[in-house]
Amino acid sequence: MTLIDLANPTKFLSLTARMLPWLAGATAILLLVGFYQAAMAPDDYQQGATVKIMFVHVPNAWLAMFVWGVMTLAALGTLVWRHPLADVAAKAAAPIGAAFTFLALVTGSLWGRPMWGTYWEWDARLTSVLILFLMYLGLMALWRAVDDPSRAARAAAILTLVGALNLPIIKFSVDWWNTLHQPASVMRIGGPSLDRAFLIPLLVMAIGFTLLFVTLHLAAMRNEILRRRVRSLQMMQASQQAA
């Protein structure tokens, strides 16, 4: 089965139906292992046990940006190549990405209170992630505002591409500005500066959450394809009854 077959929604649906149970199982295993490792991780000499919040905050923050990246690729698929499943992928990803961004903001806030003494701070990293969250919400509103799915897809694709400009700002905000949020300790030139006892659970959780996104995304794409099938059948039914 070649890559071009994936452009066929029906083939995609049958492939998804076969893959989803395995993906869900792998996700569950990785998240459980990660959770166990997070629980067993040692206390940080400075933060104590609150370092454990990092194991849920950081994967969600990474995913918040990663999902917008996925939507950007889908947007290019819609505008440049007119790939039939690109629209579906973009629409399905938005609510999931918004949820991860929300979790990143909330867990970060709950981590900030013990660590910095404040629930919120208007520094560059937090502000740009908050803007990202608002953009997710705006994107979801745009999807639902236009009735025709393909027109909605093209409008959403343009907004996604414009919003992608925010991603490098978020990533490098802690380097460009003197922020309260700490600088990068994993994804940096020179390799991670995090101790292995923290790095391993973090990576396991990160991969687990990424698999969670892939599982949820494929399931949501399946729902979106079915929703479009319902819509076209309803229109066909309406025209049959009118005739």
Next chain:
Amino acid sequence: MTALAALIRRDIKIALRVGGGALIGVLFFLTVTVLMPFAIGPDLPLLTRLGPAILWLGALLASLLTLDRLFTADHEDGSLDLIVMGRTPLELACAAKALAHWLAAGLPLIVATPVLGLMLNLDATATSAVALTLLAGTPALTFTGMIGAALAVTLHRGGLLLAVLVLPLSIPVLIFGVAASQAAITGPLAFGTPFSILCALSLVSFVVGPVAAAASLRHGLD
């Protein structure tokens, strides 16, 4: 006269008419700025400290209000279709419309700033700082706002969605505009740093805005 110059002249003329949007923008700016002292209270030192922020917020909301008119009037009478189908590149036509909009709706805001600065107990330095940052920043607001206006033009209840789409993009402009004003008034921070970033935002929006707006119009108007 080239097509673009004609477009700019036409847009400015329409905007300057009563109900055309330019004067309404200034009126809204005035209203917001006048309401703030009522809400905050007559504490003059506090108003002085908040002055730049109030002026910037008023200018942002006023330009948001008038952005709706950028494309909808043309869409309703069909001239937007003619512009999209015309020979001039759509990106340049969008840039021309944004320029006209800024001249008609953005410049009056800047002209009104000294008067409003008096009401907020700002001295000459503060007012001129705010006016300068508005001069550098309101083009960014117009050009990035144009993206939202283009996306929302074909929607019936597009106005509110426009605001939701445009606001996240306008926040950086607001942040640096107020930062630059504060730097000029009090700051240990040099005025030049946030001001150059503000100018950079405007310059980037001159490119990104028309390109994205033109793409939206092309894809949205079938």
Next chain:
Amino acid sequence: MSLGPYASFIVTSYALVAAIVVILIIWIAIDYRRQRERLRELEASGVTRRSGRTATEI
């Protein structure tokens, strides 16, 4: 396992993450059931797809 003086923050974070993830899963599952239900209804009312396949076929 002692979670230190800020235990409530840690527990709340993990609980919120679990809650939102569960909500996402449930929402997607309910949406799936709803779409399948609608397709079944359409099938029953006699509409046919252009390809001739049944409406509910995955």
